[in-house]
Amino acid sequence: MTGTVSKFAREESETSSSVTFSNSGSTPNGSPLGSDTEEEANDEELAKVPLQAPPRRKSRVMQPSVNEKMGNDATELSGAQSANSTITSVNSISSLLKEKLQLSLPQALRSSARRQNADYRLRAFVGILFLCVVFLVGFAHIYYNQHVLQRAYFDKFRFNKNERVMTVYSSTGAEIIAARLGEGIPPETGVYPCLPHHQRQDSVCLEWLQQTRLYLAHTKREDMHCYHVTWQSLSPYYNPKDCFDWSSKRGHWYGAGQIQNMAYPLERGRLELSPFITGDVRRHSFGNVLKRYFLNSKGATILVDPETPLYVSINANRTNDFCLQAKHDAFAYINHLTPLPQLNYTICATDNMKTLHSSMAEKSLWDGLKPDELHAVHSLLSEPVWQISPINEAAIYNYTEDVIALGFLRQGHVLLSEEWQPSPGDFVLDEDRFPSMEETINIIHRRGFRIVFSIQPFISTESVNFKDAVANRLLISERGSDPRIPALTRYKQSNSAGVLDITNNKTLPWLQAKLESLIMKYHVDSFYLDLGTAQDMPHYYKCEQPLTNPDHYKTIFTRSILGTIPVIGVSSAISRPRAPVFVSLPPFASSWKAIKTVIPTVLSYGMIGYPFIMPGAVGGDVALPMSDNNPDNDFEVDLPDKELYIRWLQLSTFLPVIRFTHLPSKYSDESVLEIAKRLTTLRQKTVTPLLKKYANETLDTGLPIIRPLWMLDPADPACHVVVDEFSVGEELIVAPVLYSGSRQREVYLPAGVWRDGIDGSLRKGSRWIHNYRVAEDKIAYFVKMPDNTRF
DSSP states (O other): OHHHHHHHHHHHHHHHHHHHHHTTTTOOTOOOOOOOHHHHHHHHHHHHSOOOOOOOHHHHHHHHHHHHHTHHHHHHHHHHHHHHHHHHHHHHHHHHHHHHHHHHHHHHHHHHHHHHHHHHHHHHHHHHHHHHHHEEEEEEHHHHHIIIIIEEETTTEEEEEETTTEEOOOOOEEEEEEESSTOOOOTTEEEEEOGGGGOTTTTEEETTTTTEEEEEEEETTTTEEEEEEEEEEETTTOOOOEEHHHHHHGOOOOEEEEGGGGGGGGGGGOOOEEEEEOOOTTTTEEEEEEEEEETTTTTTEEEEOOOOOEEEEGGGGOOOEEEEEOOOOOOTTTSSSSSSEEEEEEEESSSSOOOOOOOHSSSOOOTTHHHHHHHHHHHHHOOOOEEEOOOOOOHHHHHHHHHHHHHHSSOOOEEEGGGGGGTTTTTTOOOOOOOHHHHHHHHHHHHTOEEEEEOSEEETTTTTTTHHHHHTBBBBETTSSSSSSSEEEEEETTTEEEEEEETTTHHHHHHHHHHHHHHHOOOOOOOOOOOGGGSSOTEEESSSSSSTTHHHHHHHHHHBBBBBBBBEEEEEBBBBBOOEEEOOOOOBBSSHHHHHHHHHHHHHHHHTTHHHSOBBBOOTTTSSTBBBBBOOSSSSSSOHHHHHHHHHHHHHSSSSSSEESSSSGOOHHHHHHHHHHHHHIIIIIIEEEEEHHHHHHHHHHOSSSOOOGGOOTTTOGGGGGGSSEEEETTEEEEEEOOOTOOEEEEEEEEEEEEEETTTTOOEEESSEEEEEEETTTOOOEEEETTTOOOO
């Protein structure tokens, strides 16, 4: 109510002010409002005027008629009064103007401020409107490029040819693969359909003028879609490169083989652009076993053609990209079928990663398998491998005697490293150190052991065979030089060595004769092929028949040897050797850091198609540089750390092959012997039957014996990232302790009911067991119970 009264009071005041302002234009005699005296005079004059209504705003328009009415009275005024009246009128006008200015100036200022504020508001509105228009235009452009221009060339597949963005979808419409193709094509290069003579049947062909040509094709098998991508470079300055989004929203990636720091899953690693060839991960990007195969947890695979001169990078330059590039160079891809590089790969997708992986695995490993070869597989699964550096006969004899003295370990295979020769490439026993080796091997055979010799394709320049090999041109020659000049390299203890040219038709018969002589004279049971890696090849190598890449050499060598002499293992591979050949893991330093990389390496090798693997020695290879027991890089070292040896032995108990260099009796500790005895019993009763069972399944399906947890439950996200557990087939989960001094760990169990191997209790799956206690003499393992087990 008070507010209302105030409002009306202001209105009345404003009205009164307005009336006063209107009346102040003139008085009845035209004099302005002045002093009190003037006001009294005016009052007297007004008193003579008849009463009238209050003047209105148009009083100045009415003023002449008033003056006419008052005209006679005005003539009667004296001259002095007229003069005063004139002065008074001037003052009145001045006062009136002053008052008008005082009243109108603030209103003008306020009006100007209001106009300025309105102008600012208008400008702000126009600016906001402009930004909205820019945003809408940009959004429309992006949407147009990503959706309208992204053409569905095939089912579940879209490609934007202008932006070169490729997307692969699942059956539910979710993105599985997202990639940027043709990285590095100049932005001003236009894209056009290929000319008719460049077209291929059932393929889409696009060409970026004078840069590159792209072929896209599609095949379907049941519910699996496969998309084939082929880039042909048209310029010596362009190397085709495709980059895939490996950010966390794209799932997890597995495959390739061993890479630096053994990241698992692969997207957690980092790798600069490097040639995809084998090497030593301590010095190179990749390890001793590789395959151009990558699997995604959302249900997609990338399989790169073996003819592609492949370079790979992972998360390089602070990106989340996995990049494939085809590039010729002076070593890895010096030999090529086409003058310019081609990038050729296939993407296959379905909704279940396990089903997809199973369909991609190589089947029917039984083909051509003889009964004695199958027996060799089972013997390696059930009997240890005793890896010995043969110093002399006594060392071999005493080692086998110590094995028998233990009483609980089976005899197995005695594997002699290449030191049995005077020099690498001699292919004869060193008679100075082994004067009666025939008799010693006979004794070893009678004790129940098998004898295995390591051989290499490297012929030392100090070997008795080097001159003969050079004369017969059996060695790889040096590119750009006289073909009679061998290309030399270094390997292990050989500072200068040539390499047998297995592509030469004369080389294999020459080598076979040397090895058959060993078999006949010493009754050697089989051989182990120490082939080195691609990085061990001479840099300027040249074979009689060109190799696709330096890794191609070991594939040809292994296939040539198999079937002519017995082989149980190879040190390196890029394609799966047929059974009974086992592929070795790389040497591991004797350290806690190294033991952590054993499981991801085993899982990766099994997943890329190498189910029969031969892990390194229990406790690690202590002579490797910078191992815990060898900080000064000496070759004469002590035993591995006792706790590390025990934890490594627990882990190796569940792997396909258990390999020893150092016997548990060397520790002179009864507790170590007791642990070894219990683990041997566990392996013989529980593990070995499972290994043989799943080895037979592997020969049918190609699936690995040692499996990651996601193969038990591919829909469980937790199983995708567990890096320190594995399963033997689908029936036994192993969770070893991998940290020094640790007596507990986290354990994850997939779906189902599991029996605890330590205390026999039943545990429900699909959950974590936190702070699971594991004593030093125990290892955590869990056996799968039937589905109808009541919990």
